[in-house]
Amino acid sequence: MPVAKFRILYVEGDRDLRELAQRSLAIDPTFTVESCERPDEALARATAAPPDLILCDAAMPEFEEPALLARFADGSRAANIPIVFTTAHRQPRELERLKSLGAVGVIEKPFDPATFAASVRRHLRFIKLADLREGFGQRLRDDAKRLTQLRDVFARDAQSAVALEQMQTCAHKLAGTAGVFEFADVSHAAAALEDAVIARRRGAAGGEAIEHDLDALIRIIEKECSAEW
16 A cells, blocks of 8 residues: 655754754655745745645744734635644643644654654644544534435334435444544434334334434534534
8 A cells, every 4th residue: 555645844944953853854754854944935835835734933033923824824725734833932821822823733842853753743643634524524414414304204204114224324324433533422322323223123112212313413413513613
């Protein structure tokens, strides 16, 4: 299986630190690293050829983090490139401030050259998982629409074998997958619906349990999606 490659743009005003960081990142063979001295140069490079991640010193002269993040979110080709700041300010308030500005992560200075690449890879992993989670959120919306349709079919015909089978299939998949993407309430509600449908198909339960659990699952999905996005 081909190994994923990642392009990283490192922005740092200190020449010696840039060289050290590039050598440290080269420890990971999947990283291709470019570096530059100033944020405006980083913006030009990122617009011409967007990297997978930008690492940027948060304490450059004549540089403000909000301005940089705004310029990288202005609709250009550089928009939505994840940015991780490096900073020597270790106070929790400062780290949270940088994240609140829109940075996807913060790496504290001085960093250990031997583990710097591993730290960057952890941030990339979290970014990729976040992208997958957002995609799963769209799937939840689609499933909620489908379950609403099945709810209407079931209300008209509580004996519909097709509706019951499709409900069970959808609930089974959500029960096994939603928790992986940190939607635990959806997973639990889907498992309850699956159990209710199985009991109904075996003749051991009435339609009221299915309606209750189906409505509960739809409400939880709608609540989770509105809270996340």
